[in-house]
Amino acid sequence: MxxxxxxxxxxxxxxxxxxxxxxxxxxxxxxxxxxxxxxxxxxxxxxxxxxRQQFTTKEHIMLMKESVKLWEKLSEELGRDVGYRQTGYLWLIRDEEELSVFKENVNIQNKYGVPSRIINVEEALEIVPYLNPEVFIAAAFCHKDGKASPxxxxxxxxxxxxxxxxxxxxxxxxxxxxxxxxxxxxxxxxxxxxxxxxxxxxxxxxxxxxxxxxxxxxxxENYRHHIVVTEPFQEFVKPMVIRGKLYFTQTERGGIIGGIDMPEKPDQPLRARLDFLEVFATNLVKVMPILKNVNILRQWAGYYVMTKxxxxxxxxxxxxxxxxxxxxxxxxxxxxxxxxxxxxxxxxxxxxxxxxxxxxxxxxxxxxxxxxxxxxxx
Amino acid sequence: MKIVCRCEDITYEEILEAIRSGYTDIESLKRKLNFGMGPCRGRICIPIIVKILARELGKSVEEVGYPSERPPIIPLPLGILANGEDREEKS
Structure with missing residues (x-):
């Protein structure tokens, strides 16, 4: 040493x-x-x-805009593949009230140069097939958002x-x-x-x-959050899809990775919760019913380290x-x-x-x- | 070519190469090669890979240890679990 x-x-x-x-x-x-x-x-x-760059403050948007520029070239810079894919974030909007909030957010994002936009249900279904069209009225999409392999x-x-x-x-x-x-x-x-x-x-x-x-x-303060991954299958959920507190996408290897917010007190040990699996599965199957026969492989927890x-x-x-x-x-x-x-x-x-x-x-x-x-x- | 992890098609040669390039603890090795994360849940590959790593490092299997376990023990369909609380509250 x-x-x-x-x-x-x-x-x-x-x-x-x-x-x-x-x-x-x-x-x-x-x-x-x-x-x-x-x-x-x-x-x-x-x-x-x-x-993602779909944030709501200048500070976050500017940081992430610059970070995405680095992500775009990171595999080349580091000399090894980091599994980065610019497949977008698709935010499903549930009602008129949410729609007006997302319109404001998109305005702020556009002002700082992030190309997010509001799209209709048909356009969203072209980006991600098999979404349940009854659970959203529009979506916010930014094709410059994406994902990578941690x-x-x-x-x-x-x-x-x-x-x-x-x-x-x-x-x-x-x-x-x-x-x-x-x-x-x-x-x-x-x-x-x-x-x-x-x-x-x-x-x-x-x-x-x-x-x-x-x-x-x-x-x-450290808040425990839960995540799940399923068995792999052919990729059709390319962007990160978000609806309310639910998020999911497919990893490079093809499994659905996702989570949903659960009420937690700070500093809980990183133990898995069975009720999370039920809440996640319920909400995911509602948004994408075709996934009901897909097997869950693993569940784990990690901390969000939150500031005020x-x-x-x-x-x-x-x-x-x-x-x-x-x-x-x-x-x-x-x-x-x-x-x-x-x-x-x-x-x-x-x-x-x-x-x-x-x-x-x-x-x-x-x-x-x-x-x-x-x-x-x- | 010898396949050690049948879910992810990871070979014996790839395992040796990763260990020799510096992935010398079982958790880092697992995340370098992605074994133990497929439908077999690691029950086939992990005991074999722990032994290979122990032999390469000149350590015992106990010293190398086993990677962290993740529930569920067997794969479960989403539909079976989908009767929980519907979280519709606003952000």
């Missing part, structure tokens, strides 16, 4: 791997990633695979980072940090200490705990120089991974990222400058 590093990245999910890769790409040859379990073992590897993306970032000299310590836990005269001096891990003056807290569901180690309060305004926390902590935070993605960490890695690496190397992220700093919570995102699903 290295005893010194320019930057220690705490967390081996997509954002941590992307930050480490981008730091190495910008010229740092001694970046270390410390991961408690295996790479992608947290929310990244548990996620629903979707990548496992392939994790491995592609890992292998590309390794080629650039990034070192990865898996099954290694951060136990504390030493801070002297307002600066970080070292990170204490279960496998030894690493001297450094820059740490990135990108620990996902563990981000609050990592913050506590240095007295920085990170106001996030559903936007991530990005930036350096004002209270502690050299302590960078990329956390609280509120269910959108996978899709934002490529842009977050680029911007945090630029912030560390140049002091200024190429897309402004000032509005997303930690201190917005103390100042009461929240940004509200209403489009959170699953």
């Amino acid at each position: 290295k005893r010194r590093a320019s930057v220690v990245v705490i967390g081996g999910g997509i954002s941590g791997l992307s930050i480490a890769y981008n730091l190495a790409k910008l010229g740092l040859d001694d970046v270390v990633v410390v991961e408690k379990r295996y790479l992608g073992s947290g929310s990244t590897g548990k996620c629903g695979t979707g990548i 496992f392939k993306t994790v491995n592609a970032y890992y292998e590309a980072g390794r080629r650039l000299g990034v070192e990865y310590y898996t099954y290694t836990e951060v136990r504390g940090m030493v801070v002297e005269n307002g600066r970080i001096r070292k990170v204490i891990t279960s496998r030894g200490d690493i001297e450094t003056d820059k740490v990135v807290n990108v620990a996902g569901a563990g981000a609050r705990k990592i913050g506590e180690m240095v007295g920085v309060n990170i106001p996030v 305004d559903n936007h991530p926390i990005l930036g350096e902590a004002e209270k502690l120089e050299g302590f960078y935070i990329a956390a609280g993605f509120s269910g959108h960490g996978f899709m934002m991974g490529p842009i977050v890695g680029k911007l945090i690496a630029e912030l560390i190397m140049y002091g200024k990222p190429s897309v402004p992220i000032d509005a997303l700093r930690l201190e917005r919570f103390e100042r009461g400058e929240l940004i509200y995102e209403r489009a959170v699903i699953g």
Whole structure:
């Protein structure tokens, strides 16, 4: 294990791997990633695979617009297929009231250059056959949204980072940090200490705990969400389909992956719930009756790390120089991974990222400058 | 060519290659190759792959361990489960 590093990245999910890769790409040859379990073992590897720009705030839309540009070239950049497919997001609209909200959302998205549009039921059925036309009156569609494989993306970032000299310590836990005269001096891990003056807290569901180690309060709460995957079959559900709190699509291998929001208290252990399967199956079969004979293969749970305004926390902590935070993605960490890695690496190397992220700093919570995102699903 | 995972057509050679390229814990290896996620639910392939990994690393099967289990134990049709609560409330 290295005893010194320019930057220690705490967390081996997509954002941590992307930050480490981008730091190495910008010229740092001694970046270390410390991961408690295996790479992608947290929310990244548990996620629903979707990548969208259909958000409702300028901050989210701009971030995701830039992230999609990176996703479009990510396989080429990393030298390995990440399973990215630009197959769109199809949002089924249930009634007139929802339709007026979606019209507003589409206006905001179009204003910032995202080509979403409202389409009718017939057009939606051309994009996804076998949808039940009785359960929606129109849809919002953005063909530039899509999906990718979390496992392939994790491995592609890992292998590309390794080629650039990034070192990865898996099954290694951060136990504390030493801070002297307002600066970080070292990170204490279960496998030894690493001297450094820059740490990135990108620990996902563990981000609050990592913050506590240095007295920085990170106001996030971990909410358990459930996901299911079915046996594979020929692909006809190409986009991510959303209706209310239900979402589903087909993975590259052909299984339906999807979920639905269930009432949960924060910090529940990642155990599966049988009642989720019933609620998911009921709603899915209603939206697409042809799926009733498809077999469910696996069910699991992962955390949405929620902030009060559903936007991530990005930036350096004002209270502690050299302590960078990329956390609280509120269910959108996978899709934002490529842009977050680029911007945090630029912030560390140049002091200024190429897309402004000032509005997303930690201190917005103390100042009461929240940004509200209403489009959170699953 | 020897097929080890019959759901995903993963060969013995692919397993060795992945282990030798750095996927040396059972969870990462599973996610690199996608074994244990098909209709057999890993009951055919996982014990074999755990043994291959143990042998390659010079460790015991206990040290290598088994990947996390995911319910249900056998595949279940969506239609059988589709009698739950209809979640129609607004976002």
